[in-house]
Amino acid sequence: MIFSRGRKQDPVVEFWAWWPTIRPAVTAAISTGGFEPLTPQISKRVAAMHKDLTWEFSKGGEARHALVVSPGGNPALRALVARWGALAPAADPEWEFHTARQPDHDTLSASIEIAGAKLDLEQLRFAFTRDEDSAAIDVVGHHPLFRKLPEPVRGQITFLSLDWLLGEEGVELWIGAVDFSADEPAGARDPLELAAAVDALREEYREPKWVVFSGTRRGDPVTGLAQRPLRAARWPRFDTHVAVTLQYSGRNGDGLPSDEALDALRAFEDGPLEAALHGDGEMVALETSGGARTLHYYVDGESAAGDDLTAAAGGWPDGKAKVKRAHDPGFEAVGHLS
Template sequence: MSSSRKTSGNAPQPADPTQTPAEFTFNQRAAAFWEWFSSVSEELRAIQNDRDSGDIPSIVAPKVDEFLPGMAWVFGPGMGEGFHSFTLSGEGIMCRQILADQWLQRSPGVENWTFHASRQPSGTVKDFTIKVRDLKFRPIEFWVTPEIDEEAEEVDLVLWHPLVAEVEESLCSLALFLVLDELNGEFDTTCWIGSVDFSQKRLAESMPITEIKEFIEEARASRGWKMKSPIDSWVNYSTSAEKRTDGPRKDTIGGTSGCWPVLNSFLRDSDAFEDPFLKLGAAWVYLSFPSSFLPKGNQVDAREDMADLITSALEQHRGGIPLGGAIGDRLAYMDFLIFDGDHSIALIRDAASKAGMPDDTRLEFLDSSKPGVPLFL
């Protein structure tokens, strides 16, 4: 076994927030957004109360692009007369949705405003129209035949729309999921909708899509289905012996992931991989160390015990969250999403030392352009 390190002292303190940051981390971006929104909240509320939202994009879009690029946003009704809501959404893209949830957790609270990290159900969609390129889709034009998948606890859909025979199916699918988000909200759509097939075969059994929300609510209530938040859903994965090689993490036997779409993209082609979290000031990092360091027969639990100590330190300072881990033929891995750059790395280093991790532990970035370093310098 490799030797373990002794504790290295107290956790480092955050940098002085009055100083210009050397890096624009996610924590700094979120703080800057909330400071800006708080300063214009009454102006935005007045515009919304006057029902004249023409100036809203010119006020909001530049700031979202500056602080949280790539995120979608929308205003909506609040909890009472004269109250409003603001939604920031990753539009179903897992990595962005994780950060939207973290953005919401950092809300300082703004008087007269409610905030959401995913698109909420619309009050009514009777006259709603979705535009996709030059095409217009109305909810009442979608007819759906639902079929319950008891094992997956989902509802599969067979759909028909007048434009299906005229345009590519991908456009109809895009419009469909925008409509479902309006009807059910983003999380409910992600959680409860399974496979989707456009076909006329079951048109005689179909119902207007506006009735699907009630159908899903009855199905899940009668069967006791529990809501599974997409950002709290973990994937187990494994690699067969013949596919394990000497590339980055190619020795992996099996593991878990809290953001499988991103990790899967890395595992397919690590040389070309670009970390999508970097654009928003976050980063996927992982610790690697010899798997021989872990006690035989108890490798997974031992790794998770050390990872829990690191996670606790990160979460205490809002420095990051766990994203899983893996056991390989040669190395073991712990995955984290960090929100505060060098400060988060310092938290990991200090907690890893206290957890007794081996001297030859390395900190690696998932992004191919960022070189890894020994964790204990």
């Protein structure tokens, strides 16, 4: 007897093939409130993509309703969710689709019950300061009832409130350190003032910026460039770090490249290496020291960009070229540059 092996089904593709079959029932259930029988079906389909994904229905921004499937703060799931969003149908007046929880300012005017306490979220306040070096805003959350709540619950309320205020993506892109305090911190303000500060920061970086840095490493001068904001959420598909290190022979006395070597490096970066990405990667930072330049790329790990970068690096004519590749959805390899 001959057995045929079926091809493994793609749960993301299957989700979108299934969605039209349940969409009318979901739309009706949102209107009537009889949603409970549908929840297990939706949860099963989302879990088939990954068990740690989160999902919710919410009011849409342009459409009446929104379906949100989110990585739930897990950077390892961003690429999967980005693919889910890329395959979503076009938004229409009834439904739109998002890969992160959207801002919901109405919730911040409501009361919630948590850990046996009822909190009026209108009493929530945030103290915040701008971190100029990382293009981020550091935040301290406060509510008068924090004195009566255990620390984990204070943190939960603070992070949930930031999501409602800014949306998950806004928090990931523009918020730096997050703390919470039982005592009202100096400079505590209404949450909408924090939202306005984030809007101003977002506007300032509407066009991505590069920052120049310099220092020393093991006694040698180091110079470099890094994009700001250098946050993984800017490039959710690009989950793989590819470090391309190019040695150069033309050095100044401090080990940095001569003008001729610098021109050659830039031409190679802008030519063969950039062409190897074909839209599936981004160079986010570079470091130069001791006769070598390391370019930090992040690529879509399911694309050919990593292989093509490796092949292109082999064409560097002025010294050795080394390539290291690692799955790094949290951008940990460039954390020291962020």
